[in-house]
Amino acid sequence: MSRIAISIVRDDKGLSNSMDDRFGRAAAFLVVDGATSQVVETIDNASINASHGAGTGAANMLKSAGVGAVISGRFGPKASDALRALGIEAWVAPPGITAGEAVRLLRDGTLEQM
Amino acid sequence: MRVAVASGKGGTGKTLVSTSLAWLLARDDHPITYVDADVEEPNGHLFLHPELSDCQRYARPVPQLMGETCSGCGECQRFCQFNAILALPDRIMLFPELCSSCGGCVLACGEMALGEKPREIGSIETGTAWTETRCPIRFMAATLDVGEARATPLIGGLLDRIEDRGIVLIDAPPGTSCSVMEIVRGADLVVLVTEPTPFGLHDLVLAVEMTRALGKPVTAVVNRSDLGDDHTRQYLASQGIEMAAEIPFRPELAEAYAHGEIAAAASTELCSLLLPLERRLVAEASS
Numbered sequence: 001m002s003r004i005a006i007s008i009v010r011d012d013k014g015l016s017n018s019m020d021d022r023f024g025r026a027a028a029f030l031v032v033d034g035a036t037s038q039v040v041e042t043i044d045n046a047s048i049n050a051s052h053g054a055g056t057g058a059a060n061m062l063k064s065a066g067v068g069a070v071i072s073g074r075f076g077p078k079a080s081d082a083l084r085a086l087g088i089e090a091w092v093a094p095p096g097i098t099a100g101e102a103v104r105l106l107r108d109g110t111l112e113q114m
Numbered sequence: 115m116r117v118a119v120a121s122g123k124g125g126t127g128k129t130l131v132s133t134s135l136a137w138l139l140a141r142d143d144h145p146i147t148y149v150d151a152d153v154e155e156p157n158g159h160l161f162l163h164p165e166l167s168d169c170q171r172y173a174r175p176v177p178q179l180m181g182e183t184c185s186g187c188g189e190c191q192r193f194c195q196f197n198a199i200l201a202l203p204d205r206i207m208l209f210p211e212l213c214s215s216c217g218g219c220v221l222a223c224g225e226m227a228l229g230e231k232p233r234e235i236g237s238i239e240t241g242t243a244w245t246e247t248r249c250p251i252r253f254m255a256a257t258l259d260v261g262e263a264r265a266t267p268l269i270g271g272l273l274d275r276i277e278d279r280g281i282v283l284i285d286a287p288p289g290t291s292c293s294v295m296e297i298v299r300g301a302d303l304v305v306l307v308t309e310p311t312p313f314g315l316h317d318l319v320l321a322v323e324m325t326r327a328l329g330k331p332v333t334a335v336v337n338r339s340d341l342g343d344d345h346t347r348q349y350l351a352s353q354g355i356e357m358a359a360e361i362p363f364r365p366e367l368a369e370a371y372a373h374g375e376i377a378a379a380a381s382t383e384l385c386s387l388l389l390p391l392e393r394r395l396v397a398e399a400s401s
Contacts, residue, residue: 051291052263053197053212060191060200078209082200085207 002068003040004106005029006099011042015100019093021073024055030099031065037103041065055079059086071102071111080114090114115399116282118301120325122317124288126307127337127361128152130371131388132285133161134378138385138392140247144399145280148243150255151272151297152287153236153265160374164253166241172256173232174267176210177219184227190219211263235259236268238275245376252277265293273300281399289317290324298325303398304332305358305391310342315349322353333358335391358391 007026008017020026025048031040043065047057055075059082062070069089083090091111093102105111119132129152136148150158177190177199188201198212199219210233220228236258243251256272258265265287273296276282286297298304304325308318318334325332334350339360350357361367361384370380378384 047197050197053209056200056209056212057197060197078212082207082209085200085202 002034003031003066004034004103005031005043005062005065005067005070006102007045007070007072008042008099011044014039015098015103017099019071019073019095019097019099019102021095023070023072023075023090024058024079026058026072029058029062029065029067029070031067032099032103034068037107053078056082059083059088062086062088069106071106075114083114115280115303115395116276116278116284116301117395118284118286118297118304118330119307120286120294120298120304120321121288121307122290122319122321123308123314126288126309126314127335128288128307129157129161129285130337130367130377131305131307131335131359131361132283133158133376134384134388135392135395136162136243136251136283137245137247137376137378138388139281139283139395140245140249140251142392142396143249144396145249145252147252147254147276147280147282149272149276149282149284150253151269151284151293153256153258153268153272153293154287156255156257158285159253159255161371161376162243162245162251162253163374164241164243164251166239166253168240170238171234172236172238172268172271173234174215174271175217175230176213176215176233177208177228178231179206179208179227180229181227183225184223185225187225189222189224190228193218193222211261214264215267235262235264238268238272240275245379266296269293269296273297281395290320295324295328298330299328301330303395304330305335306332306355307335307337308346309338310336310344310346312343312345314342315346318346319349322355333391333394335359335361337361338363358394359387361387 007020009020011028047054139146150156191199191201200207340362
């Protein structure tokens with residue numbers, strides 16, 4: 001798997017950041033290397049204040065960043081369509097966990113795809 | 115003469131003020147049209163109980179792919195500010211509910227791959243309210259379809275259908291978004307309904323700045339004026355904005371409203387409080 005993105009509520013604590021349960025309105029995305037789980041970068045969500053279409057905007061942004069899979073708590077219907085069309089896997093994680101735990105759950109095979 | 119009844123904050127009393135003003139003007143024999151432009155949750159009909167004579171579906175243009183010429187180059191996506199177009203490696207994906215109907219994507223496409231088609235987004239109703247006044251109230255309202263994200267084009271369609279005879283009172287949605295600005299920019303006067311609370315003041319400031327940016331004259335109605343604090347009045351004074359009316363909190367107003375009655379019809383006190391504003395509208399409409 002190439003790069004994995006996790007929706008996060010803030011962007012200053014690396015893998016200890018809390019996951020943001022919302023995909024389109026997440027504050028930022030933490031991008032980790034799919035092979036090593038090392039943090040590659042964090043990307044601010046440019047669509048967070050869009051009046052509509054935050055999910056499609058965020059999906060497009062992740063595609064440009066070379067992301068192949070994203071973990072979040074909830075994906076809206078348009079975001080799901082956009083991610084599917086862009087070939088980005090969307091994984092649903094339980095609320096209240098950190099970005100690091102989300103990656104671990106994905107590795108353990110306990111997450112379900114949208 | 116078009117009068118926009120707007121507010122920053124929701125729930126301050128736009129519909130109470132606009133239906134009451136409509137009722138007062140009709141009672142005093144002035145030709146009046148009430149337009150419910152709060153298309154995401156119209157409620158003026160609950161008080162005016164209009165007989166509807168016409169209901170039309172409203173459609174706006176959205177892009178559609180024509181033929182097989184799209185290569186997925188993404189020029190249309192780069193133009194679109196509303197995330198309504200997603201470029202894929204070999205084609206595009208359209209989200210018409212997010213489209214603002216600007217038509218820019220069609221112009222931006224160098225492959226002549228995009229055209230436009232109509233998309234129905236809501237309904238526009240017209241009718242008449244007979245409210246025990248001698249002069250009837252002409253009634254117009256629009257309702258956005260559930261699931262549609264963009265109200266502004268429907269509001270534009272509603273405003274286009276107004277016949278400008280006498281005074282037109284437009285009950286606007288709350289806030290300061292595009293849908294409110296669509297109404298305010300065509301108005302001759304803006305009545306901002308507010309309340310003396312920190313939330314009321316915070317959103318009032320935004321609404322005043324919006325009307326100023328659009329260069330519109332503004333007057334204020336302070337509802338539930340005997341509750342809260344004095345900061346809203348101080349702000350209005352500091353901005354030189356006249357207070358057209360102060361409506362104190364009265365259980366009988368809340369009661370009448372909860373029963374679907376026009377507040378002014380149930381309260382002679384409210385009638386006299388709104389009288390100066392009514393006179394101003396009549397004077398400005400005839401000048």
